[in-house]
Amino acid sequence: MALQIDQPEDILSRFLLEREKDPSEMSVKYLRDIMLTFVVAGKDTTSGTLSWFFFMLCTQPSVQEKVYREVKDVVDDAESLEDFATGITEAALSAMNYLRAALSETLRLYPAIPLDSKMCFEDDQLPGGLDVRKGEVVTYQPYAMGRMKYLWGEDAEEFRPERWLDEQGVYRHESPYKFTAFQAGPRLCMGRDFAYRQMMVFAAVLVRFFVFELGENGKAVKYKPMLTLYIDGGLGLRAFGR
Template sequence: MEKVTESLVLTSSIAVAAVLATFVALWSRRWWRRRSYYKYPPTVGSVLGLVLRYHRIYDHLTEISRRHKTFRILMGLNCYEIYTCDPAVVEHILSSKFHIYGKGSYNYDVMEDLFGDGIFTVDAGKWLHQRKLSSRQFSTRFLKDYSSKNFKKNAAKIAEVVSGATTSGEVLDVQDLFMRSTMDSIFEVAFGIELNCVHGSDKEGREFVRAFDESNELIMWRYVNPFWKLERFLNVGSEGKLRKNIYRVDEYVYKIINKKISLGLNKITQGEDILSRFLLERAEDSNELSLKYLRDIMLNFVIAGKDTTAGTLSWFFFMLCMHPSVQKKVDREVEVLVGKADSFEDFAMGITEAALAEMNYLRASLSETLRLYPAVPLDGKMCFEDDRLPDGLDIWKGESISYQPYAMGRMKYIWGEDAEEFRPERWLDEQGVYRQESPYKFTAFQAGPRMCLGKDFAYRQMMIFAAVLVR
């Protein structure tokens, strides 16, 4: 009996070993065949290298991009992230194959706690719904007029602060000043409420701004913190701080929304802000715009119109300081088109749409700033199905690919030998008229179906602020 049992065990073991050997052989054959058929971007480093160079991560990625248009970095066990500066690949993921590239579940997990189901976190149906809603708002004349009036008012306000500091010899943190001013602008356009961050808002407003800014920083930290989910579960560290901040943000935003709803439809109809417009949409179809969904949409508007514009204006004035000849040309153009006035407010209000349309050199200078210092230096998409890129390289379902506006602005094969020089003239034709560049080459506002709806909105705000402050 024992011999029979031993024989059965031995036979079973041999059978299992044979099955395993067959499986390994087939898998190896398939692996080698797959390896020989598919072509992958070169692997140039690991996530550890990114963490160690976090303080200069964009310059580090730029250095690699000079050697490889498209490359990948090892993020974990057999897990890679792809980076590209190739305009053909950018067009492929943002336009030609738009339907198989999106924010994806990973980005949604990272950003959802703060930005919810807003346009910067979602794909497919929710993205399309918000895109249509937002497109209707940005195409209306009322928003253009209302926002322009708002920008001029806040540009005059910030000019008063700078003028006062000049007289007293006070040193200003100009980026902080722009951050406060652009928050005033976007919040009033979005919610119809004047925060007055430039001159010091009330305690509740200050707490909201602090909590919102801090939350945004902590959300970005998640991308390089492998333990953030554990910290969130335990409610400790940066995640514990984030939860408290998001509570403050929600408390303030829901209070504004509920207060506006309580005014009734007659009052809401008279409102010129974006929230009022969305509340009217909600009255027509309450199923699609819950209070939570409204909150998410509005916070995405705020982040889109605050840090991006403030950062660009900060770099713009830095570049003018470094290039006095450019500053003189901008100054001359604004003086010719707008003239002079007795006060900052009068000067700002004198900037007409016709004058803005003719400020070719100012627009070129802002575009050149965005080329070298884009508001979003790196933008990632998730691949939803296996794909082959235009350069013949392969990407697998579930992998992430990021195009690099910061690095692309420094590539000689895209912009020429003077790619790293600040030269606004590259944006002008022979008659000195501003000319557009391909959005797959100049990616500061994305491209394809996800092209930024607020592009003209952002240029108008930056040009008004710049014109007032330069004069």
Template sequence: MPYLHAAITETLRLYPAVAVDSKICFSDDTLPDGFSVRKGDMVSYLPYAMRRMKLIWGDDTEEYKPERWLDENGEFRRESPFKFTAFQAGSQICPGKEFSYRQMKIFSVVLLRCFEFKLSDEKKPVNYRPMLNLEIDGSLHVRTFHRHGN
């Protein structure tokens, strides 16, 4: 199911659960761009903004495109965890990453097999509030329909 894996990854790219992330420096260090940080400094980055940067993702960065994660044979193509930071990187990488993907795939298959989902008002824009966690601004009204034959 490489396409499902790609679709979930593309969703996490555009709509990260953690929109703003911060780290505390345990020792003096120099960031890749040459900026010096000192022990105790807090360094924050914005995954929400990073995943929309043309410099990182190309001109189609705003487009939901699961195919960007597939190679020419249709197999899932991993990106550096320092580019796609949904599960952190290096020594901080999430030990539950594979379990999380497995859970998302199981729930996706079960829900999409049984139901069809539609926005109640497809013309109403969905806006987000990138706080610590990415939140929908207001509410999201969705209608569900049973799929026939299930």
């Protein structure tokens, strides 16, 4: 019996509809693995990045104010939180250039995966001329790369969302081989655009209706060495209604 799904709005239902067209191309195991990837790879990385994002907004009040002005201008006819959230359409997200820039700047300095490794499946040569052999592991560090003056200029350690905007204030993409938070090439994260949408909607709603400050004055915020870049002990915030 064929599965009947009307107007699916969740990603699993959409995959199931595609499977109905040709079950041989999409097994149940394949679907399970995709959904597990979204849950495992998307949950901790997204929540961790948002934590660092709000930390940076608290340390940079001028950036927080710029984000607020932008999201309010883009969805300017909504007074309630519910109406505002409903008004965040694809067109609205596309217009939130500064918010996306601030999130990318957060990921540059605090990448969700600070260190990553790849195994070589066959003999190869890296662009710099280094030979790698089958079975060898190559490790790179997005955390360190995001702070390299060689890549990002003399202000590499400064939180400056403007570096992601062109002269007209439009978001400017960087090469994934330079901005490695989502990896690059065939291994480019399949959930990158989904993650940006999720983080932008969440951040836009909160910044539109609340002002945030660090909750524990004087307490240093440090990361905890793990697979993902967690804030050690969590992030304490105070929120005030606008």
